[in-house]
Amino acid sequence: MGKHESLITAIGAVASNGMLGLAGWLPWDIPEELAYFEKTVAGAALVIGRLTYESMDVVPEDSFIVSRQTDLVLRPGCRRVDTVEQGLAAAVATGKPVFVIGGASVYAAAWPYCQRFLLTRIEMPFAGDTLFPASIPLDTWKVVGEVCHTYRERKTGQDVVCRFLQYEQPEPRRIGVDCNSTAACSDFAE
Numbered sequence: 565m566g567k568h569e570s571l572i573t574a575i576g577a578v579a580s581n582g583m584l585g586l587a588g589w590l591p592w593d594i595p596e597e598l599a600y601f602e603k604t605v606a607g608a609a610l611v612i613g614r615l616t617y618e619s620m621d622v623v624p625e626d627s628f629i630v631s632r633q634t635d636l637v638l639r640p641g642c643r644r645v646d647t648v649e650q651g652l653a654a655a656v657a658t659g660k661p662v663f664v665i666g667g668a669s670v671y672a673a674a675w676p677y678c679q680r681f682l683l684t685r686i687e688m689p690f691a692g693d694t695l696f697p698a699s700i701p702l703d704t705w706k707v708v709g710e711v712c713h714t715y716r717e718r719k720t721g722q723d724v725v726c727r728f729l730q731y732e733q734p735e736p737r738r739i740g741v742d743c744n745s746t747a748a749c750s751d752f753a754e
């Protein structure tokens with residue numbers, strides 16, 4: 565990897581019927597899955613959609629919030645970006661690992677730049693209002709890791725299998741960082 569590139573990873577969870585969100589939060593209540601997410605992204609720079617940002621109690625520093633609202637007021641340590649590409653470039657410029665944490669619309673725009681997708685497949689259908697984007701061709705990515713755990717889903721009281729999958733995209737589109745402006749340009753030439 566060149567000096568202006570870094571590993572960009574998307575992370576999320578999806579139910580067996582494709583749902584990933586309900587009323588601004590997750591359709592399920594599985595604290596162990598949430599703890600895995602929090603541990604994995606700790607210390608990273610995050611790219612976050614505005615609705616997902618608003619759903620979070622704690623947003624770490626070096627979080628880049630994608631929104632078209634130029635007057636958006638954000639918590640300390642967070643910066644608004646106009647586009648997903650700008651967010652990715654700014655996150656890469658921090659020198660930290662970069663995680664795209666959703667929601668659906670941000671996954672849909674960011675996936676071409678992601679080398680990895682850490683996707684937890686929750687093997688139960690859930691009612692929801694936001695679907696994992698069908699446009700993300702994960703079936704063409706390589707599965708390079710899989711770990712399964714069974715956890716109690718707290719709303720239903722049922723045990724549910726969670727498959728923690730690690731997908732890799734062989735040749736992600738590259739995000740370049742112009743060091744003077746942190747402007748993004750895709751397919752940045754070394």
Ligand SMILES: NC(=O)c1ccc[n+]([C@@H]2O[C@H](COP(=O)([O-])OP(=O)(O)OC[C@H]3O[C@@H](n4cnc5c(N)ncnc54)[C@H](OP(=O)(O)O)[C@@H]3O)[C@@H](O)[C@H]2O)c1
Binds near residue numbers: 613671
């Ligand atoms: N299961 C999971 O792993 C997971 C992960 C994350 C989120 N979620 C859930 O997903 C739901 C939210 O997802 P969502 O897709 O509705 O919302 P979202 O992606 O979190 O946020 C959407 C907002 O982000 C901004 N945005 C998105 N794409 C943009 C682009 N290409 N350019 C500029 N701005 C852009 C817009 O903000 P403005 O309107 O301000 O312009 C848009 O309204 C919630 O229920 C959340 O809990 C689930």
